[in-house]
Amino acid sequence: SNPRSPVINRCRMATTAVLMAVSTAMAADYQLHLLDPAVYSDARCLDGTQGGYYFRPGVETTKFKIHICGGGWCASQKDCGRRAKTNLGSSSFWPPVANTNQSGYPGQWDLGLYGLLGNDTANTFNDWNAVFIMYCDGSSLTSYREAPLGGLHYRGRPILDGVVNELLHTHGMESATDVILSGTSAGGMATYTHAELFRALLPSQSQMVAVPDAGFWYDAIDLQGQRRMREAVIAGIALWNTSTVGPSNEACMRANAAAGEPWKCYMAQYLMPFITPPVMVVNSLYDPAQYSLVLGLSPSNLTQATPKELGEAETYRASFQSAILNSLASKDGAYLTACNQHEETCRQPDWEGITVGGKTMMDAVTSWYNGDPGAHTHIDCGPWSPHPLSCNPTCKSLPTHGAC
Secondary structure, eight states: OOTTSOOOOSSOOOEEEEOOOOTTOOTTEEEEEEEOTTTOTTOBOTTSOBOEEEEEOOSEEEEEEEEEOOOOOOOSHHHHHHHTTSTTTOGGGOOSEEETTOOOOTTTOOOOOOGGGOOOTTSTTTTEEEEEEOOOSSSSSOOOOSSOBTTBOOOHHHHHHHHHHHHHHTSSGGGOSEEEEEEETHHHHHHHHHHHHHHHHSOTTSEEEEEEESOOOOOOOOTTSOOHHHHHHHHHHHHHTOTTTSSSOHHHHHHHHTTTOGGGGGSHHHHGGGOOSOBEEEEETTOHHHIIIIIOOSOSSGGGOOHHHHHHHHHHHHHHHHHHHHHOOTTOEEEEEOOSOSOOTTSHHHHTTOEETTEEHHHHHHHHHTTOSSOOEEEOOOSOOOSSSSSSTTOOOOSOOTTO
């Protein structure tokens, strides 16, 4: 396929469904679908294995919740080489069946199919078709190099195109009435980056929204006076070969091409004006990943911070909050917590338990999705306090959140 115009194949549709033949499989199971190499030869993980996704059919057959897995980036050959030997770089590690009621898989790897992705009856979106797009390219599904580099395959964008094609024509998304695109961390960034692609390929009358979680990577000046997140994106673009093809928001790419700044189309604060579907920004204002990867604050766990470091955290929170709010259009919303944790939509106690202004995350997203009257920007308390975990007592102390 032409990397400058990735083909969504509407004629040849096939997947290799890797299914566990277990008669006791529950309705909660997500089945793994690896993209057929005979059809999607470019759709390869870093190690050369095929990319893929998990799918769980729902009762509401025309409604889809699609989640893009997170897991950071690799912006150097060395980092990508290490990643290629893990579940974030090779589909050989992925279990054939993932169950929402299962706590772990071989190697104690938990996909984290809870919260928005879960099928518990309290979840507003529990009976929708559910899709979990696996992450094995290290570039938030944007990379495209025609030939391997040092034995590594940079084919994130062909994986995305293959998955979307399968959803449209194998799983019925071409007739969808409702679609929620979500993602966490690097998958949250991918949600911002690729929302326009989903909107363009879905029926025009369908309702489609984006709910990126912990993906608003802020282009801030760190404590050493550097813009480390911007620098990481620029390094990634060079390695992934994505300066013209990766991000699927063509309007953003055109607007920033003349200035030679394609990196802006990877960062939500610059990308948001070019996203036409409504976006509900979900993010902690005290996200430890922001403190470590963007600000350079150590420790990122605020319970271990000194008074000086807490002051730096509060200064960052104020700037970060302003950047998010300034990016919102009238169609958009935000749910910004004061919990010192990274990713919140894929854990049931967070999705249904954290409250901001008297509303849970689930209730806030549902109200916004339904177009209910009233404000849809929910900003949590401050300053942060360690009593016990935040100024917000509904923040949870959860040791793991899976690989969502």
